[in-house]
Amino acid sequence: MLAAIQQLLQPPPGMDVDFKAPSGAPALFPSDGISWTIFSNPVALFIGGVSAVLLELAEPAVRSGVWDHSSFRRDPGMRLRRTGFAAMVTVYAPAEQARALIGRVVAMHERVNGVTPDGQPYRANDPRLLDWVQATASFGFIEAYHRYVRTLTPAEKDAALTEGAAASRLYGAVGAPRSWQEWDDLLASTAPRLEGSDVLSEFLSIMSNTPLLPGPTLRLQRLLIRAAVEMTPNPVRSLPQLRGKGLRAGEQSLVRVLGRVAGALPAPQTPAAQAAARIRRGEARKTPMKDD
Known part of the structure; x- marks a missing residue:
C-alpha cells in the first residue's frame, strides 16, 4: 500500500526532471534542512496535500481559481500527481531546474482570472491569494509530518517555513509565513473570509470515491483523507462539510504507524533519494585525496 503512495511521486507525462545531476548542484531548499526530511515521507505528503486543498477551497477567490480552471474534476489522479511532483522539483531538484518550473507555473497562473459566484474579481497571481496558497501548502506538509510521522519542535517548524521562503518568493508569495507564529497570524486574519461550499463536499466525495492509488487501496485512501480532515485547523474543520469526517477512534495510531513505516522503507x-545522491557525489568530488 505504501508503495502505491510512493508512485504518486513519480514524474507525470511532460514533467521529467533529472534529480541526480549535475553532481553537487544545490537545491532551493538546503539539503541539510528539515524540509528534505519532511518532503521525503509520502504519507505526510498525501495527507498534507489534502489538508492544504481543504484550506484553499474554503477561501472564495482561491476556490474559484482552483475549481474553475483546473482538471481536478476530470482527472483528479493526474492533478494530484502533477501538484505533488511540482513540490518535489521545488524542494529537491537543482535550483536552476526548480526556477524554470516555477517560472512556467507563474506564467500559466497569469492567464487564470475570473469572478467568484458573489461577483468578486480574482486573479491567480494576486499576492494575497498566493500567500494563502503557499502558506496552506507549507502548513499541510509540516503539520502532517508533525502529527503522523515524528513530533517536530517549534524550532523545526519555524525552520521548515524559513527554508521555503526563497521558493515562495519565486512563486510571487512575498508575504508567505516564515515562522509558525506568522502562520497563526495569517490564519486568524483570513478566517473571516473562510466559508463552506458545495465544492468542499464535491472535493471530499471525489477524494473518497475515486481510486487515486494503484491497486486495491481505496480503504487506505479514505483513512488518509480522514487524517487530513482531522488536522485541518478551525474554522475550516468545523464547517458543515467537514464536521464529523475526521479520524475515528484508534485510527490516529494506525496513521502514525503508516507514516513511520513509510519513512523507514528504502526508496x-x-x-529525495536521487537528490541526496547528487549532493553526496558533489561532496565526494570536493574531498581531497589523502597521500598514501
Missing part, C-alpha cells in the same frame, strides 16, 4: 528511486 532509492524517489526524488
